[in-house]
Amino acid sequence: MACIDFVFKVSGLTMLFIVGTTSLPTTVPKVFDVQRYGAKGDGKTDNTNAFTNTWEDACTWNGPSKMYIPNGRFYLGAVSFAGPCTAGSISFVIDGTLLAPPNNNDIKKETWINFRYIEYLTVSGSGTLDGQGQMSWSLNDCRKNEFCPKLAINMGFDFVKKSRLEGITSLNSKAGHFNFFSVDHFNITGVNIKAPGDSPNTDGIKIALSSNIRISNTNISTGDDCIAMLSGNNNFDIYNVTCGPGHGISIGSLGKNKDEKNVNGLTVRDTVFIGTTDGIRIKTWESSVSTILVLSYSHLVSNFVYENLQMIDVGTPINIDQKYCPYPPCKNMGDSHIQIQNVTLKNIWGTSKNKVAVKFQCSKSFPCKDVKLIDINLKHNGVDGPAITLCENIKGSATGKMVPSHCMN
């Protein structure tokens, strides 16, 4: 990146200003401290209005601004921080702990803390979002009850562009930790995500309809997918992530409704999975509409690279599942109409808990194609013998070390 040096001579003295990374001299942002708006970090006071009022002033400030939450425990109800903001950039710095209402009924929104319609937003700090989900997890009976209560996500970003999330910790969310919808050019880095491995539906990072996303240097241990990428995502780069416990890094589930969009361009590299149920996973439902009606449509999942991934005691390290059905009864309506193509799996090693360490269960109507396996080394140490690969409807190639041996056409 270009650096511009400004040299000023002031009454014989030479002053040197070095302006890095941005091409304009940056002005120090105006700080809006929530305490100046009456917020109290005593763990009891309801700070919802104080936070909303702080945001209002920070967002309408006529220059770069920073909303600041200092050390302390700030109890906070559901809040929505909406833009567009007046000036070019706004930062939201959390050094303290934000405490969610323990009772989900006190949130009444899908998301506890929501950012929307903002550009050049940075959410950062050494602080923690404590979703206090422990009380709500037992209410999550969605596997059995379709009218199950919708629990709140810790933090959401909707229609946010050219922005970043850095450094903070998300703890014990009621439902997912972070949700992204229609976000473009967004970097997530140095984030810590924590919830027990048996907390239901606590996805770490869930993203739909978004483009140009980077997720790096992040630890995720939770009760559901570490990262879940849904319909309409393009150009993702995920690296140096630690995932586990959790359900792995997933695409989907996809294929439940016709309005979904393609998922294109994903790299997952230099990542470790520890004790997860799956490592990398693509899950698509069997067609939910009659095959005769849907012959005319299919969606693409394409141009993926999975590279340098370590699996430590992972259930199924590689799992392409086009018959996804997490809970019976499974309707068995027909083949998945998602076409998976151009997927490279390179240098993936470690240990699997299940005998089927590599599973390619592709669609009969839209077989997986152009799948490239390069240097796979996955061991299973069980009484049921060494690891195996399962193949259905897949075309591709294999080169280099191949343990378990492949079964591709």
Ligand SMILES: *[C@@H]1O[C@H](CO)[C@@H](O)[C@H](O)[C@H]1NC(C)=O
């Ligand atoms: C994201 O990170 C990349 C690489 O460091 C950088 O080029 C890009 O400008 C960043 N984007 C944002 C929105 O911060």
Ligand SMILES: *[C@@H]1O[C@H](CO)[C@@H](O)[C@H](O)[C@H]1NC(C)=O
């Ligand atoms: C992730 O965990 C590792 C090992 O415990 C630690 O060194 C690293 O700082 C953690 N990363 C973050 C973003 O907290």
Ligand SMILES: *[C@@H]1O[C@H](CO)[C@@H](O)[C@H](O)[C@H]1NC(C)=O
């Ligand atoms: C990976 O991420 C951790 C934080 O979790 C960081 O300390 C470490 O420097 C990163 N490694 C690389 C190679 O960037």
Ligand SMILES: *[C@@H]1O[C@H](CO)[C@@H](O)[C@H](O)[C@H]1NC(C)=O
């Ligand atoms: C396959 O995917 C890779 C990675 O995204 C991409 O660079 C390459 O151009 C794709 N190949 C084809 C034939 O589309």
